[in-house]
Amino acid sequence: MIELRVNGVLHQVEAGPETPLLYVLRNDLRMNGAKFGCGMGQCGACTVIVQGKPVFSCVTPLSSIGAREVVTIEGLGTLAHPSPLQASFIAHQAAQCGYCISGMIMRAQALLAANPHPDEATIREHMEPNLCRCGTHMRILAAIRVVAAGEHA
Amino acid sequence: MTRHDDRVDISRRAFIVNGALVVAFATMAPARLLAQKVDTLGTVILAPNLPGSLKSNPFLDAWIKIDDSGITVCTGKVELGTGVRTAMLQIAAEQLSVRPALITLVTADTARTPDEGYTAGSHSMADGGTALFNAAAQVRFLLLTAASSRLGVPVSRLTAKDGEIRADDGRKVTYAEAVKDIQLHRQADATSPAVDPKTFTLIGTSLPRVDIPGKVTGGAAYVQDMRLPGMLHARVVRPPLPGARLKQLDVTAVEKLPGVVRVVVDGDFIGVLADDEWRAIVAARALTRAAGWTAAPALPGYAGIHAALRTLPAKVYPTASRSTAPVSTKPAFTCTHTKQYVQHGSIGPSCAVAQLADGTMTVWTHTQGVYPLRGGLAEMLGVPLDKVHCIHVEGSGCYGHNGADDVAADAALLARAVPGQPVRVQWMRDQEQLWEPYGPAMATDLKATLDDAGNLRDWNFALWSTPHNERIVNAGRLAPATLLAKPFVSAPPVPIPNPEGDADRNAVPPYRIPNLDVTMNFVPEMPFRTSAMRSLGAHINVVSIETTVDELARSVGQDPVDFRIRHLDDPRAVEVIRTAAREFGWPYRGTDDRKAAGFAFSRYKNIMGYFAIAVEVAYDPDTNAVRLLRAVAAIDCGQIVNPDGARNQIEGGILQSTSWTLYEAVDFDEIQVHSNDWSGYPIMRFSQVPDEVSVHIVDRPGLPFLGAAEIAQGPTAAAVTIALSRVMGSPLRDLPLMRHAPFGRT
Incomplete structure (x- = not known):
């Protein structure tokens, strides 16, 4: 059994230590937000926050998490x-198929937590690892920009 | 007579030939001829006089059911991420005069919904939306008529709202009561009670999409998120390339791995079932290492693909021809364009869940067509149609025929091995990119001349392509079925007939041209399986047409926008062009020689949505990077159901098409495909995203829905190509632009 703290809740997980965090979240903890996209850290669909940093959960072994707090979109x-960022994505209708969106929100959330008012260039550079195939980028950026500008309620 | 004449498919000239000739060509190209009796999405036309998909599903109760439990609306169309679910809800609610929340909307399910074939080709609003628009209006009228009898007052004194019909004296009848007096199992009428579009309160409004809140808060939204009791996880192991055969495989070690429930090997089809997803992946990796394969047939290679296309046996289809003026004596303008294979490249690899229970195979699938898939699966499994039940559940965006159907076949084959237990299969990233049907590589030749007054006079266009429509018409169209020890064989390819077109979609210019000849060279034998990807051949055809029009206009000193308008008779076309030009600030007056603008127009399939776009691009010689800076588009898709939804689709189409046009190509040599992940198949990232994209809607209240999802692809590609050609000072004719001279390798 491995202890894993996710969204403030401590879980006892039976999965092997080499199991990528993604599968633990999706299957052992039955969460939907983090998605399998590539399994290689190339697309960001699996992005979650570990101790404040965005990580690719598909290439992060369970054993490497230790006592660090994991935050998923469910959190x-x-x-x-x-949350303000989720509400902004809804307000901007910033999704088409939406498969990448949880990962987008989690990556953006990590930025805004560390830097509440990033400029446009910083946002774009920060979001670079995450792929969207539907071409929803303009709305994703707009949704983040509004929260970064502190314009949300 | 040319040497091609004996292979010409004259099916589309059927009206000019006599009976004897009909017999002769029917034996040559029967399927494209028979295709006339079904629509291009694969459904049988039962009532050709009815609007939209009522043609193939004429009974009102196929669409709308009302009883004491409420109102259920059924659509055979599916949510692919385009907002169709919300738009259908708006249409049905508008015409039934109820709040959207009062409707239970059921999307494609072979046990519950009409067969609308595929959700494809920007047809959802035009076909499915139109059917619901009319069916709901007719049901509402029937309810009013029934209430009129019950209450003894004329319909003119009744008001229907939110499930109740009230008379002006205050008495009321609920829809559920009124429906008891009428028979909804009746064929729809060809015309519906007229509605003034000015009275619409839902159609034309940006109702927020019903699926987005769940998708951004971790709700179960996709087939990938399904968890059924007792569900096993499975992975498949595919040959390293299509055509490789299994030489040896010892599964005994894999069968002993933790969690492994079963290894299934049937010919070259290999799958493993486990009690846990990660354990299934570990076992599949072990199987991959254990399997030995024969070499696959050699490929033509990236650089050789277009020469191969031109030499492989082709069937020649005369797409269009007219000759109404003397041929111009001016020198001809000629050009050749090429496009490489492209991938749909879903972010989420294809996935399905299947369960064999009580003799019925139930498959939860993100297919675009549950009914065609059911047919393919039934044939593959050797069971009657009614023993296969396909239920659509959303997947990652597909943009056409990707791995959705194939993985459903994988799931069915594996579920058959463990009766009673649900089985979830998801492909791995490399399987998605190696085994999805690609968007075809194509080549085009264009020759055009102007007359003495600088008007278009002669136009000769020829194109070469493999099929764009390898949809599921038999089991052999499902890749796993072709791998079995008793393999199924794919049905012969048949191009989608005009006016929709296949590789020749939008191959006919929208402009007034006296002499015109357009020919499709359809190559059925191919190095890769190819099928439908957003806009089919329109992508390169519109690039070929619009870059040529741009160059011809400039060659006689005319503004390319004015030149287009001068050659158009359709006022709707002219209005979107003027709108895009005005909103962009055309003509472009940039002074930075590293930036330039391009303009393009097309009407999708020449019969659907109108789209005009102006773009500004920049080239940085220091980094060899190109970026789309600004895109301004105008659309006319008839009556707009959801303006924000349409804008979202168009914005996405502009970015996706820019990504295809600048960056995307399947990279392969003679022996393997290198584009098996995102490093081998780069797509647009945030650093390449424009500064500004704006979409202007020319709404047409009361006119038919025309669809929006695919209309941006061709013109965006053309405008980007034109703008970048202007920056570089020479025409760019090979897609993707950044992979060819002067930017990348030649």
Whole structure:
């Protein structure tokens, strides 16, 4: 058994230590937000936050997490009470198929937590690792920009 | 007579030939002829006089069911990330005069919904939306009529709203009561009660998409998120390349790995089932190492693909021909364009869940067509159609025929091995990129002349392509079925007939040209399996047409926008062009020689949505980087159902097409494909995203829905190519632009 703290809750996980965090989140903890995209850290669909930093959960072994806190999109807000960033993505309708969007929000969340008011260049550079195939980039950027400018309620 | 004449498919000239000739050509190209009796999405036309998909599903209760439990609306179209679910809800709610929340919307399910074939080709609004628009209006009228009888007052004194019909004296009848007096299992009428579009309160409004809140808060939204009780996880192991055969495989060690429930080997089809997803992946990796394969047939290689296309046996289709004026004596303008294979490249690899229970195979799938898939699966499994049940569940965006159907076949084959247990299969990244059907490589030759007044006079266009429509018409179109010990064979390829077109989609220019000849060379035998990808041949055809028009206009000192308008008779075309030009600030007056603008127009398939776009691009010689800076588009898609949804689609189309046009190509040599992950198949990243994209809608209240999802692809590619050619000072004719001279390798 390995201890894993996710969204403030301590879990006892049976998975092997080499198991990528992604599969632990999706299968052992039955969470949907982090997605399998490439398994190689090339697309960011699996992005979660570990101790404040965005990580590719698909290439992060469970054993490497240790006592560090994992935050997934389920930890930001809920359908009834979305976080400011989630609410901004909804307000901007910043999704088409939406498969990449949880990863986008988690990467952006990590930036805004460390730097609440990043400029446009910083946002774009920070988001570079995450891929969107539908071409929703303009809305993703707009949704982040509004929160970065402190314009949300 | 040319040497090609004996292979010419004259099916589209059927109206000019006599009966004897009909028999003769029917034996040559039967499928494209028979295709006339079904629509291009694969459904049988039962009532040709009815609007939209009512043609193939004429009964009202196929679409709308009302009872004491509420209102259920069924659509055979599926949510592919385009917002269709929300738009359908708006249409049905508008015409039934109810709040959207009062409707339960069911999308494609072979047990519950109409068969609308595929969700493809920007058809959802035009076909499915139109069907619902009319079916709902007719149902509402029937309900009003029934209430009128019950209450003894004329319909003119009744108001239907939110499930109740009220008379002006205050008495009311619910929809559920009124429906008891009428029979909804009746064929729709050809015309529906007229509605003034000015009265619409939902159609034309940007109702927020119903699926987005769940998708941004970790809700179960995709087939990838399904977890059924007792579900096993599976992975497949594919040959290293299509055509490689399994030489040896000892599965005994893999069968002993932790969690492994079963290894299935049937010919060259290999799969492993486990009690856990990661354990299934570990086992599949062990199987990959254990399997030995024969060499696959040699490939023509990236640089040789277009020469190969021109020499492989081709069937020649005369797409269009007219001759109404003397041929120009001016010198001809000629050019050749090429496009490489492209990948749909879903971010989420294809996935399906299947379960064999009580003799029925149920498959949860992100296919674009549950009914065609059901047919393919039933044939593959050797069971009657009614023993296969396909239910659509969303997947990652597909943009056409990707691995969705194939992975459903994988899931069905593996679920068959463990009756009763649900099986979830997801492809790995390399399988998605090596085994999805690619968008075809193509080549085009164009020769055009102007007359003495500088008007277009002669136009000769020929194109070469493999099929764009290898959809599931038999089991052999499912890749796993071709790998079995008793393999199924793919049905012969048949191009989609005009006016929709296949590789020749949008091959006919929209402009007034007296003499015109357009020919499609359809190459059925191919190094790679190819099939439908957003806009089909329109991508390169519109690039070929619009870059040529641009160069011809400039060759006689005319503004390319004015030149286009001068050659158009359709006022809707002219209006989107003028709108895009005005909003962009055309003509472009940039002074930085590293920046330039381009303009392009097309009407999708020449029968659907209108799209005009102006772009500004920049080239940085120090970094050899190109970026789209600004794109301004105008669309006319008829009556707009959801303006923000349409804008979202167009913005996405502009960015995706820019990515295809600048960067995307399947990289391969004679022995292997290198584009098996995102490093081998780069797509647009945030550093390459424009500064500004704006979309201007020319709304046409009361006119038919025309669809939006694919209309940006061709013109965006053309505008980017034109702008970049202007920056570089010479025409760029090989896609993707950044992979060829002067930017990349030749």
